[in-house]
Amino acid sequence: MTEIRFVRLAHGQGLPAPRYESEAAAGMDLAAAVPEDAPIMLAPGARALVPTGLVLQFPVGFEAQVRPRSGLAFRHGVTVLNAPGTIDADYRGELKVLLVNLGEEDFLVSRGARIAQLVVAAVARAEVTETDALDPTTRGEGGFGSTGR
Ligand SMILES: O=c1ccn([C@H]2C[C@H](O)[C@@H](COP(=O)(O)OP(=O)(O)OP(=O)(O)O)O2)c(=O)[nH]1
Numbered sequence: 001m002t003e004i005r006f007v008r009l010a011h012g013q014g015l016p017a018p019r020y021e022s023e024a025a026a027g028m029d030l031a032a033a034v035p036e037d038a039p040i041m042l043a044p045g046a047r048a049l050v051p052t053g054l055v056l057q058f059p060v061g062f063e064a065q066v067r068p069r070s071g072l073a074f075r076h077g078v079t080v081l082n083a084p085g086t087i088d089a090d091y092r093g094e095l096k097v098l099l100v101n102l103g104e105e106d107f108l109v110s111r112g113a114r115i116a117q118l119v120v121a122a123v124a125r126a127e128v129t130e131t132d133a134l135d136p137t138t139r140g141e142g143g144f145g146s147t148g149r
């Protein structure tokens, strides 16, 4: 098990911690840490950076991905604009969720609403080397449908 530690900021007090909603869920739901009396109104086409009130720490060699919740996308057209958002292991700022409303109606983000989910994933890091030539392959330069439909 990979450990995620988090600090809860003042505006996140009282909200549920990120947690898996089922035994083998891949994502933990994230709650909106907007003020009770100041929900965020997302008009059609609008986007907003929604605070979670959380600062995370997880091991180097992992990332956290911010992904949409399919129910919100299906019912309201509300999704994560930069999905999957990338949270770096060395980031110590507040985790934020960039929501966009692709639906036709206003969408209200209330305090505690589960707006997105967080998936922890191992990441490979590469050493980058410039060179004059690369190993040949059968595919070569073929791409973008070159193998047929
Ligand atoms: O949905 C997101 C995406 C990113 N971040 C935070 C954590 C991440 O480590 C940092 C930088 O994200 P990214 O590299 O995607 O953004 P950038 O535009 O390249 O910013 P930077 O120049 O700070 O890397 O912003 C979030 O809180 N939510």
Ligand SMILES: [Mg+2]
Pocket (backbone or CB within 6 Å): none
């Ligand atoms: Mg970056």
